Amino acid sequence: xxxxxxxxxxxxxxxxxxxxxxxxxxxxxxxxxxxxxxxxxxxxxxxxxxxxxxxxxxxxxxxxxxxxxxxxxxxxxxxxxxxxxxxxxxxxxxxxxxxxxxxxxxxxxxxxxxxxxxxxxxxxxxxxxxxxxxxxxxxxxxxxxxxxxxxxxxxxxxxxxxxxxxxxxxxxxxxxxxxxxxxxxxxxxxxxxxxxxxxxxxxxx
Amino acid sequence: xxxxxxxxxxxxxxxxxxxxxxxxxxxxxxxxxxxxxxxxxxxxxxxxxxxxxxxxxxxxxxxxxxxxxxxxxxxxxxxxxxxxxxxxxxxxxxxxxxxxxxxxxxxxxxxxxxxxxxxxxxxxxxxxxxxxxxxxxxxxxxxxxxxxxxxxxxxxxxxxxxxxxxxxxxxxxxxxxxxxxxxxxxxxxxxxxxxxxxxxxxxxx
DNA sequence: GCTTGCGTTAACAAAAATGTTAAACAAAAA
DNA sequence: TTTTTGTTTAACATTTTTGTTAACGCAAGC
Numbered sequence: 001x002x003x004x005x006x007x008x009x010x011x012x013x014x015x016x017x018x019x020x021x022x023x024x025x026x027x028x029x030x031x032x033x034x035x036x037x038x039x040x041x042x043x044x045x046x047x048x049x050x051x052x053x054x055x056x057x058x059x060x061x062x063x064x065x066x067x068x069x070x071x072x073x074x075x076x077x078x079x080x081x082x083x084x085x086x087x088x089x090x091x092x093x094x095x096x097x098x099x100x101x102x103x104x105x106x107x108x109x110x111x112x113x114x115x116x117x118x119x120x121x122x123x124x125x126x127x128x129x130x131x132x133x134x135x136x137x138x139x140x141x142x143x144x145x146x147x148x149x150x151x152x153x154x155x156x157x158x159x160x161x162x163x164x165x166x167x168x169x170x171x172x173x174x175x176x177x178x179x180x181x182x183x184x185x186x187x188x189x190x191x192x193x194x195x196x197x198x199x200x201x202x203x204x205x
Numbered sequence: 206x207x208x209x210x211x212x213x214x215x216x217x218x219x220x221x222x223x224x225x226x227x228x229x230x231x232x233x234x235x236x237x238x239x240x241x242x243x244x245x246x247x248x249x250x251x252x253x254x255x256x257x258x259x260x261x262x263x264x265x266x267x268x269x270x271x272x273x274x275x276x277x278x279x280x281x282x283x284x285x286x287x288x289x290x291x292x293x294x295x296x297x298x299x300x301x302x303x304x305x306x307x308x309x310x311x312x313x314x315x316x317x318x319x320x321x322x323x324x325x326x327x328x329x330x331x332x333x334x335x336x337x338x339x340x341x342x343x344x345x346x347x348x349x350x351x352x353x354x355x356x357x358x359x360x361x362x363x364x365x366x367x368x369x370x371x372x373x374x375x376x377x378x379x380x381x382x383x384x385x386x387x388x389x390x391x392x393x394x395x396x397x398x399x400x401x402x403x404x405x406x407x408x409x410x
Numbered sequence: 411g412c413t414t415g416c417g418t419t420a421a422c423a424a425a426a427a428t429g430t431t432a433a434a435c436a437a438a439a440a
Numbered sequence: 441t442t443t444t445t446g447t448t449t450a451a452c453a454t455t456t457t458t459g460t461t462a463a464c465g466c467a468a469g470c
Contacts, residue, residue: 024315040419109373110229120377145403150379151396158367163359168314172325174355191356245449
């Protein structure tokens with residue numbers, strides 16, 4: 001229709017991201033994406049060559065954006081505990097915006113090791129290096145039990161991501177409504193900080 | 206060939222479980238399963254009606270077995286911390302036997318909410334109820350910071366399961382070999398216990 | 411006005427996977 | 441030996457999804 005000049009590509013991307021990363025419909029077909037975007041299916045091939053290639057682009061973008069938002073926090077010049085508090089907040093907030101993104105990242109990295117390597121190669125600094133010194137200091141000052149940066153980070157990310165990854169099963173097991181689970185996820189910001197530091201989380205402005 | 210009398214069904218199941226839960230090949234086709242089992246593809250339909258139905262059976266069995274092994278530990282008459290130590294050990298050990306089972310459980314429960322509900326309905330006792338009293342006592346005695354059983358369990362399961370779920374990406378990010386990551390997972394038994402209780406894990410016989 | 415090129419579409423082609431069936435086979439029962 | 445029953449196979453059919461193409465339309469530049 002040429003109404004929204006040169007925006008078709010973006011509309012397709014946007015709708016596809018919603019289907020994949022917000023609604024979690026991992027098996028969404030090119031036809032369904034085209035329908036959601038209100039365009040002919042052939043346009044998806046016109047702009048993105050193949051379904052596989054499109055998914056690759058979407059994932060790269062989404063992973064990049066998440067990393068950008070989340071990981072940069074570890075580079076700020078802030079006290080260790082405040083840094084971590086913000087990190088927790090950023091991950092959980094981001095997870096709630098794209099509830100199924102992490103599921104996708106994980107299935108894709110399982111299925112396609114090449115993408116994982118490409119992604120990590122692009123990634124300059126390791127998260128573990130960004131906290132190494134401050135973490136060591138906390139431990140040395142006796143404020144934290146000894147732990148390697150790798151384990152510390154895996155703990156942190158696990159505590160933040162898993163409840164979103166396993167939402168359907170956790171929600172059902174604990175017999176929570178959608179709203180109750182939403183609350184539960186927000187509570188977790190405090191809970192995670194408390195689990196790691198054994199003190200109340202300072203409020204993040 | 207009728208060589209292995211009446212075992213065909215079990216052979217198919219076994220091979221399918223290996224492909225799905227050990228090798229993580231989520232997209233494995235009925236043909237590939239048949240090949241692995243050394244039988245004609247039609248037999249898969251003969252015994253299991255459809256691919257979907259077979260996957261459903263496999264998952265139910267696997268989930269049931271994991272629950273059996275892992276959750277029963279919470280019912281033993283043991284001191285709280287020993288119970289949790291064993292729970293951690295059981296989950297991580299089981300995860301290492303079927304490295305991709307948890308991935309499957311999660312993708313399936315995302316895709317098919319009905320199965321989740323059926324599974325949970327079958328499940329008599331909530332894990333959170335099994336630890337409620339002992340957890341409350343720990344907290345009341347000041348040995349643990351206040352936390353609900355739900356958050357406590359989610360913490361625990363997250364810390365145990367996530368590193369296996371996200372293995373490909375974590376391994377690449379941290380630049381570990383397969384063997385190094387194996388070690389890392391074993392170390393986590395101690396790390397998780399320490400993270401939760403801030404004391405060394407007693408050795409589990 | 412003509413033409414050039416991108417965006418768009420419908421129709422077609424091909425591939426990939428699942429599901430079905432009729433017949434062969436083998437072992438146990440009659 | 442014949443029958444019967446459950447197992448197995450090859451061949452076929454269907455479904456589902458992806459990928460291609462030729463033609464159409466519209467706007468900009470000549």
